[in-house]
Amino acid sequence: MGSSQESLNIGLPYCLDDMHLIITEKHDAASKIASILFQDCVASRVNGVPVYRSNKADAAVIGLAGHVVELDFPPEYGRWTAHPPSALIAAPVITVPTKKDIIGALESLAPSATRVTIATDYDREGELIGVEAYNIVRRLSKAPFDRVRYSSFARQEILGAFSKPTSLDFSLAAAGECRQEIDLVWGAALTRFVSLAGNRAGKDFLSVGRVQTPLLAIIVDREKEIQAFVSKPYWELAAVLLKGAEAFMARHKKGRFDNKEEAMAIYKKLGKAATVKSILRESKKEPAPTPFSTTELLKAASAIGFSAAGAMQAAEELYINGRISYPRTDNTVYPPTLDLRQAVGLFKASPEFAQSALELLAQRSLVPTKGKVESKDHPPIYPVACASKAQMDERHWKLYELVVRRFFATLSPPCEWDVVRAEVDISGEPFSADGKRLSAPGWRKHYPYGMPKEEVLPPLSVGDVLAVKKINLLEKKTEPPKRYGQGRLIELMEKLGLGTKATRHEALSKLYSRGYIEGNPPKPTQTGITLIDALRAHANAITTPDMTGKLEKDMDAIAESRLKKDDVVLESRKMLRAIFDQLEPRRADIGKALRAGAALDSDIGPCPICGSPLVIRETKADRRKFIACSGFPECRNTYNIPPGTLKFEKKICEKHRLHLLKVTPPSSRDKDGKTIKGKAYEYGCPACKKEAFYAQPTQK
DNA sequence: GCAAGGTC
Numbered sequence: 001m002g003s004s005q006e007s008l009n010i011g012l013p014y015c016l017d018d019m020h021l022i023i024t025e026k027h028d029a030a031s032k033i034a035s036i037l038f039q040d041c042v043a044s045r046v047n048g049v050p051v052y053r054s055n056k057a058d059a060a061v062i063g064l065a066g067h068v069v070e071l072d073f074p075p076e077y078g079r080w081t082a083h084p085p086s087a088l089i090a091a092p093v094i095t096v097p098t099k100k101d102i103i104g105a106l107e108s109l110a111p112s113a114t115r116v117t118i119a120t121d122y123d124r125e126g127e128l129i130g131v132e133a134y135n136i137v138r139r140l141s142k143a144p145f146d147r148v149r150y151s152s153f154a155r156q157e158i159l160g161a162f163s164k165p166t167s168l169d170f171s172l173a174a175a176g177e178c179r180q181e182i183d184l185v186w187g188a189a190l191t192r193f194v195s196l197a198g199n200r201a202g203k204d205f206l207s208v209g210r211v212q213t214p215l216l217a218i219i220v221d222r223e224k225e226i227q228a229f230v231s232k233p234y235w236e237l238a239a240v241l242l243k244g245a246e247a248f249m250a251r252h253k254k255g256r257f258d259n260k261e262e263a264m265a266i267y268k269k270l271g272k273a274a275t276v277k278s279i280l281r282e283s284k285k286e287p288a289p290t291p292f293s294t295t296e297l298l299k300a301a302s303a304i305g306f307s308a309a310g311a312m313q314a315a316e317e318l319y320i321n322g323r324i325s326y327p328r329t330d331n332t333v334y335p336p337t338l339d340l341r342q343a344v345g346l347f348k349a350s351p352e353f354a355q356s357a358l359e360l361l362a363q364r365s366l367v368p369t370k371g372k373v374e375s376k377d378h379p380p381i382y383p384v385a386c387a388s389k390a391q392m393d394e395r396h397w398k399l400y401e402l403v404v405r406r407f408f409a410t411l412s413p414p415c416e417w418d419v420v421r422a423e424v425d426i427s428g429e430p431f432s433a434d435g436k437r438l439s440a441p442g443w444r445k446h447y448p449y450g451m452p453k454e455e456v457l458p459p460l461s462v463g464d465v466l467a468v469k470k471i472n473l474l475e476k477k478t479e480p481p482k483r484y485g486q487g488r489l490i491e492l493m494e495k496l497g498l499g500t501k502a503t504r505h506e507a508l509s510k511l512y513s514r515g516y517i518e519g520n521p522p523k524p525t526q527t528g529i530t531l532i533d534a535l536r537a538h539a540n541a542i543t544t545p546d547m548t549g550k551l552e553k554d555m556d557a558i559a560e561s562r563l564k565k566d567d568v569v570l571e572s573r574k575m576l577r578a579i580f581d582q583l584e585p586r587r588a589d590i591g592k593a594l595r596a597g598a599a600l601d602s603d604i605g606p607c608p609i610c611g612s613p614l615v616i617r618e619t620k621a622d623r624r625k626f627i628a629c630s631g632f633p634e635c636r637n638t639y640n641i642p643p644g645t646l647k648f649e650k651k652i653c654e655k656h657r658l659h660l661l662k663v664t665p666p667s668s669r670d671k672d673g674k675t676i677k678g679k680a681y682e683y684g685c686p687a688c689k690k691e692a693f694y695a696q697p698t699q700k
Numbered sequence: 701g702c703a704a705g706g707t708c
Contacts (some may be wrong), residue, residue, distance in 0.1 A: 028707095067706045080701070186703075
């Protein structure tokens with residue numbers, strides 16, 4: 001094995017030996033760093049994983065894909081019924097490889113490394129991901145390790161970071177490991193407990209976790225608030241006034257009348273003339289919106305019809321295709337290294353955006369707005385390439401346009417509103433009319449989303465006498481609070497510290513796929529509601545955001561070496577033990593409640609014998625479908641059903657509380673081979689059919 | 701078949 005120096009001397013084009021190995025968190029970062037550090041950057045693959053090499057620099061850069069290992073229990077804990085769920089509290093936890101190809105690539109590069117630099121993201125998870133890579137490489141290499149931290153891919157920043165490397169922060173990584181261990185133990189133990197108690201086998205399991213469960217609790221609590229809401233009637237007085245031929249609306253200043261008589265008495269005394277008493281004109285500035293963090297993007301996308309997961313997926317794809325910057329960021333402040341003028345300049349010739357771009361470029365300076373959060377990992381989300389509508393499908397375009405327009409808006413002046421309030425007297429009663437008109441569009445010219453409606457009043461002066469065209473006595477009622485939309489939920493999660501920029505939308509998707517919520521805005525199912533009720537009663541800690549808050553504090557303490565990871569995990573295991581001591585004696589009750597809740601969500605209905613939800617199952621032998629009780633094996637109730645496509649209707653059998661079944665028999669062929677389509681018919685209640693069947697006199 | 705966190 002020659003040194004790279006010798007290899008160079010003998011003129012070998014590329015050399016595998018004796019190199020400086022640089023490890024980044026993701027592929028994209030590897031390619032960017034290689035292009036900055038290397039003049040002779042060559043892309044290659046090791047074990048199928050892209051690696052960027054430089055002969056001159058004797059170096060190689062490899063990108064991971066986030067975590068390459070994860071924590072789990074040893075295989076003997078794999079079967080859920082092999083050990084009681086509580087056994088997981090004290091079970092050993094092992095590290096298992098998840099990205100075998102990347103680990104393989106690290107292992108084949110490790111022996112020839114003379115120096116290893118960890119260049120993962122500049123945050124807690126990044127430190128842990130770096131330590132994971134370190135642990136893999138260290139087994140095969142004695143090379144010295146160092147760590148670089150950078151906040152952007154600006155050339156100077158990267159060069160600066162690599163010129164003064166520091167060392168890995170093992171305390172910070174331990175804080176991340178602590179989170180992993182606690183999340184796994186609590187999540188797995190409680191997930192198994194509620195699933196087994198509720199008799200939810202296979203993919204129908206019920207899950208519980210530090211992030212998903214408090215999120216579900218928020219949705220459930222809101223629903224309970226809505227259900228408990230008692231609507232109250234109230235009345236409003238609205239006058240239609242005429243200035244010449246122009247009509248406008250004025251409202252009684254009291255606003256809401258709780259009793260009709262009071263409103264009626266005023267209504268009756270109102271005459272046909274109104275006098276303008278005062279006019280207040282103001283110009284109000286509305287500042288431009290702040291740059292997009294992930295949460296802000298999801299909020300804005302949610303307002304134009306995206307689901308959180310749908311928006312995130314589209315954003316991810318736009319990023320992969322090089323259209324927008326990294327979509328997972330908390331940052332709402334553009335870094336000083338970002339050349340805003342150049343970024344706007346990309347759109348100079350765009351058919352869709354040239355007008356906005358040219359207008360911005362004509363400004364003397366581009367002063368961006370800034371949000372409250374400034375983080376060091378990634379810039380806010382902004383467009384990095386110009387694309388046109390024809391280059392992508394509708395949903396990608398919709399999101400891309402949102403990102404571009406938001407970027408423009410953040411560089412624009414405030415918009416201005418002319419606001420008018422006219423106080424009007426009608427027969428001694430005070431009324432007022434509000435007008436609002438956009439006088440200077442500012443940023444709203446580029447960002448048309450969520451534009452409030454203009455209300456234009458005719459020109460009025462104090463003393464004007466106006467005709468009262470009509471008085472409306474409006475009967476209204478107080479409305480319950482609205483369900484939280486997905487954007488609002490993501491925002492609430494951020495505020496409560498639940499999840500991260502990269503995972504909040506996943507928690508929401510998880511609630512959908514578990515059948516805890518449905519529709520948009522999400523509404524909790526009975527399964528979701530009973531799960532929260534049961535956990536609140538016996539395992540309250542997992543239903544509140546406080547657990548995350550406590551964990552964050554402990555993690556900070558570990559990072560600052562004030563606490564030891566093992567002590568924090570041990571304390572957490574003790575807490576979970578105490579919860580299980582409460583939970584286990586109530587297992588039967590909890591299971592019953594969970595089954596009863598799920599039964600209300602069932603398409604078929606609750607089992608008339610035990611109350612568990614009925615489900616469709618297939619016989620193993622001939623794959624014939626039948627209805628079975630999900631309380632099996634304790635309850636062995638079943639109903640036969642005819643072959644064909646099944647549809648359970650809204651209508652319910654009074655006697656058994658089951659949904660009536662409609663069957664479309666499978667198509668058949670007549671004797672000429674012609675297809676006869678099955679004709680749908682009402683089969684009725686499966687339980688009634690069974691009773692009728694047994695009531696028949698037995699044949700023979 | 702479990703969590704949450706990275707990223708593809």
